Amino acid sequence: MSPVSLRRWGWIHKWSSLVCTIFMLLLCLTGLPLIYHHEIGHLLGTEVEPPVLSSPMPQGNVDAVIASAKELYPTKLPMFISQEADVPEIWNVTLADHMHDHDYKPIAVDARTTKVIEEPAFEGGVFMSTMLALHVDLFMGLPGMLFLGFMALLLLVAIVSGAVLYSPFMRKLDFGTVRKERSSRLKWLDMHNMLGIVTLVWLFVVGGTGMINTWADLMYKYYQRNELASILKQYEGKKPLPHTASVHDAIETARAALPGMRVAFVAFPGTDFSSAHHYGIFMNGNEAFSSRMYRPVLVDANSGELTDAPELPWYLKALLVSQPLHFGDYGGQWMKFLWAVLDIATIIILVTGLYLWLKRGKAGKTSTRIATHAHETSATPAFARSGEPS
Incomplete structure (x- = not known):
C-alpha cells in the first residue's frame, strides 16, 4: 500500500x-443486559409465570381473554394480543386509550382459564425499559x-x-x-x-443488523403505503364498519389458512400492523428460523372473512432476520x-x-x-x- x-x-x-x-459504547453497554432480558426479568421478578393448575386444561376462548383484560380498564381499547412460543399458557393483552396512543397498559391473562394473572411492568420494568429505549432510539x-x-x-x-x-x-x-x-x-x-x-x-x-433495525419504522410505513395498500384496494374510501367479528374465530380462520403455523400476535384494526378494517393476525413457524419469519393474515373485522394472507416483501424479511441476529436470539x-x-x-x-x-x-x-x-x-x-x- x-x-x-x-x-x-x-x-x-x-x-x-x-x-x-461514544454512541457505540453506549449501545454495547445497553445491549449487554438486553441479550439476557428474559433471565434478568426472572431475576427481577418482572417475568410473568403461568399459574400451575391441578389438571391440564385446553386453551379457552380468546374473546373471553380480551374481555377479562378489559374488565380492569373498561374505557381502554385492545391494541394487540400476543403469545410467546415457549409460554403458550399466557396471552399478553395490550390496551391503550386510543389507536395512536403508545402509553400501553399490558395485561397477562391465563390462556386456559381466561382469567387475569397480573399487570406486568411494561418492557420488563424501569431498568430494562430504560436500557431498551437508550439502545433503540435514545428516547x-x-x-x-x-x-x-x-x-x-x-x-x-x-x-x-x-x-x-x-x-x-x-x-x-x-x-x-x-x-x-x-x-x-x-x-x-x-x-x-x-x-x-x-x-x-x-x-x-x-x-x-443494528443499522437495518433502525429503519424498521420507515420500512413498515413504506409497506403500508405500497404493498398493503394494493392488497386493500377494495376497501379504499370505505368507512370502517364496527369490529363485530369474533377475534377467536378470526384466529381460527388464520390457522385454517396457514396450517402448521402458530399465532404470534394479533393487531387490532387501526394499529400500525393492520388496517382500519382488519385484524392483522401474524403467524410464524416452530423452528429457530421460521419462528422469526412472520406471515400476516388479514381477516375482515366486521364480517370475519379472510381477505388475504400475503407474503411479506424481501425488505421486511431482511428486517425480521436481522432483529434476533442482532441480539443473538437464535441459538x-x-x-x-x-x-x-x-x-x-x-x-x-x-x-x-x-x-x-x-x-x-x-x-x-x-x-x-x-x-x-x-x-x-x-x-x-x-x-x-x-x-x-x-
Whole structure:
C-alpha cells in the first residue's frame, strides 16, 4: 500500500471511529443486559409465570381473554394480543386509550382459564425499559433511531478501514501479537488491533443488523403505503364498519389458512400492523428460523372473512432476520454467551481506541510525516505509532 493510500485510509478510520465511538459504547453497554432480558426479568421478578393448575386444561376462548383484560380498564381499547412460543399458557393483552396512543397498559391473562394473572411492568420494568429505549432510539423516537443508524454506518466504515490498515501493520508481526515488553501505549494499541481483527466479522454483522433495525419504522410505513395498500384496494374510501367479528374465530380462520403455523400476535384494526378494517393476525413457524419469519393474515373485522394472507416483501424479511441476529436470539444460551463475550470485547476495543486517541501526544502531531515513511519501517507502521485506532 502506498504512503498516500495509507494516509487516506488512516484518516477515514480515525474520524469514522472517533465520531461513532461514544454512541457505540453506549449501545454495547445497553445491549449487554438486553441479550439476557428474559433471565434478568426472572431475576427481577418482572417475568410473568403461568399459574400451575391441578389438571391440564385446553386453551379457552380468546374473546373471553380480551374481555377479562378489559374488565380492569373498561374505557381502554385492545391494541394487540400476543403469545410467546415457549409460554403458550399466557396471552399478553395490550390496551391503550386510543389507536395512536403508545402509553400501553399490558395485561397477562391465563390462556386456559381466561382469567387475569397480573399487570406486568411494561418492557420488563424501569431498568430494562430504560436500557431498551437508550439502545433503540435514545428516547428520541424516529430521529433517534435514524441517528443511531448513521452511527452504525460509521462503525461499518471504521471496521472496513481498520481491516485495510491491519495488513501493513502485521506484515512484520505474528497474528495477534501483543508486545507487552514495549511501552504501555503500544501494548494497548496491539490489544486494540488484535481484538478488532478477531471480532471483525461479529462487529460487522451486529453493526449491519443494528443499522437495518433502525429503519424498521420507515420500512413498515413504506409497506403500508405500497404493498398493503394494493392488497386493500377494495376497501379504499370505505368507512370502517364496527369490529363485530369474533377475534377467536378470526384466529381460527388464520390457522385454517396457514396450517402448521402458530399465532404470534394479533393487531387490532387501526394499529400500525393492520388496517382500519382488519385484524392483522401474524403467524410464524416452530423452528429457530421460521419462528422469526412472520406471515400476516388479514381477516375482515366486521364480517370475519379472510381477505388475504400475503407474503411479506424481501425488505421486511431482511428486517425480521436481522432483529434476533442482532441480539443473538437464535441459538439458545451458548449463542447468548458468545454474544455477551464479543460485546465485552467490543467495549474494550472502544475504550482502548479512546485511550489511544487521548494519549496520542506528540505522535498525533507527527502522524502525517510518519505515515509518509511507513513503508520504510520494520515493525510498527505509521498509523499505529500515531495512536489512531485500527
